[in-house]
Amino acid sequence: MYYYRRLPPFEYVAPKSMEEAASFLGNHHADTRVSAGGTMVIHRMKERIGVRKYLMSLKEIPGLDDIKTGSAQLRLGAMALLQAVAKTTSVKKGCGMLALACAKLGTPQIRAMGTLGGNLASHLATAETVPVLIALDGQAVLVNAAGNRMVPVENLYNEIKEGEFLSEILVPIVKGQTWGYEKFAVRERFDYATVSAAVTIVMTGNVCKDVRIGLGGVTLPTRRAGTAEDLLKGRAVTDKLIGEAASAAAEGARTGGDIYFSAEYKKELVGVMVKRALTKASAKRRTV
Amino acid sequence: MKQEMTFNVNGEQHTVKVDIRRTLLEVLRETLGLTGTKEMCNKGDCGGCTVIMDGRPILSCLTLAVEAQNKEIVTIEGVADGYTLHPVQQAFVEKGAIQCGYCTPGFIMSAKALLDRNPNPTEDEIKEGIANNICRCTGYVQIIEAIQAAAKAGRR
Numbered sequence: 001m002y003y004y005r006r007l008p009p010f011e012y013v014a015p016k017s018m019e020e021a022a023s024f025l026g027n028h029h030a031d032t033r034v035s036a037g038g039t040m041v042i043h044r045m046k047e048r049i050g051v052r053k054y055l056m057s058l059k060e061i062p063g064l065d066d067i068k069t070g071s072a073q074l075r076l077g078a079m080a081l082l083q084a085v086a087k088t089t090s091v092k093k094g095c096g097m098l099a100l101a102c103a104k105l106g107t108p109q110i111r112a113m114g115t116l117g118g119n120l121a122s123h124l125a126t127a128e129t130v131p132v133l134i135a136l137d138g139q140a141v142l143v144n145a146a147g148n149r150m151v152p153v154e155n156l157y158n159e160i161k162e163g164e165f166l167s168e169i170l171v172p173i174v175k176g177q178t179w180g181y182e183k184f185a186v187r188e189r190f191d192y193a194t195v196s197a198a199v200t201i202v203m204t205g206n207v208c209k210d211v212r213i214g215l216g217g218v219t220l221p222t223r224r225a226g227t228a229e230d231l232l233k234g235r236a237v238t239d240k241l242i243g244e245a246a247s248a249a250a251e252g253a254r255t256g257g258d259i260y261f262s263a264e265y266k267k268e269l270v271g272v273m274v275k276r277a278l279t280k281a282s283a284k285r286r287t288v
Numbered sequence: 289m290k291q292e293m294t295f296n297v298n299g300e301q302h303t304v305k306v307d308i309r310r311t312l313l314e315v316l317r318e319t320l321g322l323t324g325t326k327e328m329c330n331k332g333d334c335g336g337c338t339v340i341m342d343g344r345p346i347l348s349c350l351t352l353a354v355e356a357q358n359k360e361i362v363t364i365e366g367v368a369d370g371y372t373l374h375p376v377q378q379a380f381v382e383k384g385a386i387q388c389g390y391c392t393p394g395f396i397m398s399a400k401a402l403l404d405r406n407p408n409p410t411e412d413e414i415k416e417g418i419a420n421n422i423c424r425c426t427g428y429v430q431i432i433e434a435i436q437a438a439a440k441a442g443r444r
Binding site for chain 1: 289308309310311314327330331332335338344345346347350351352354355398401402415416417419420
């Protein structure tokens, strides 16, 4: 792979409104790369990957970085900086797992440049906000020239089409929900997660009423550990059951090898991460 | 395609004609002649190009110049007060936190950004604050000591 010092030629487009952006993208989607914070897109362009005629930046659209908190849900603008998501008090309170995951993502510089929407839409197995928003049952608002539509984050990569961009992420605030988030990275404060696990759980006594498990570092089609969730639902949560669920999650996860770790090792890691996240998430409610 | 752009660097306004595909790093070094900011990996890994933009430490190699217009940019050239070094610079000198010196401007900008928002950081917070900066002479211990000393000096 070559890495060039200079960026290739392109035309820079910075729409001032959502309508303008949607209309431009509608007309030129085949020739346009959308950029949010730019940390990934600029890097890739220096590698000459994904270079298109136009680079459309969303930075000039006012209000796209707003973070709004209601009693039942959080509304996070796609251009909200990772640093802002990590530090906003209402996010920490209403949705602690998302704040923690953003605080653990990358480095101070990356968090000061990168955005929640950019990370989510990056389509990378290592995008750390994806498993978290899957576990939180987040919804993504997609904008196209014809209007808006909402899709679950879980299906985002299947749903998003050429000519669409992500404008907002909606996260429900669920009463009584507890959570656990685990990230494994070679250098904890620098690297993206090799594997991560995000768990939200609702329990009555020791019994699991509802649970959602999102996995990071695994490949598509799904980053949700459905079999593990089914094992837990309606049953009393014990260490043994957590162990079984973690094994099921590892079994069902599709992993790919990289220069550091083999696919098999990552599968093992999925099991360990899910076990730890489930133990943390359930510990606040469990009495046994 | 060149375009006229206005930058506010270290309190001075600069209006220059720049190619739209230039990064902020390229403009700082090649157009404005501010070569204190270093180009190292040029891909966001090493932190050598760190500058402070609107109070946030950012990687100038991954920032398009066109997107840095009308923001307040502080580079290593803008931290000292005349001939009086900034407390972070002074501490780097005193604690021997500089070997070859190439990574130093990036470290100082990261440290300054950290101390500006958290004047009294723990050792862990310092490590977190400089996580995006790489020193291949491996003087990290002295660098951390220097930032601690700068924090102490700032508190006096």
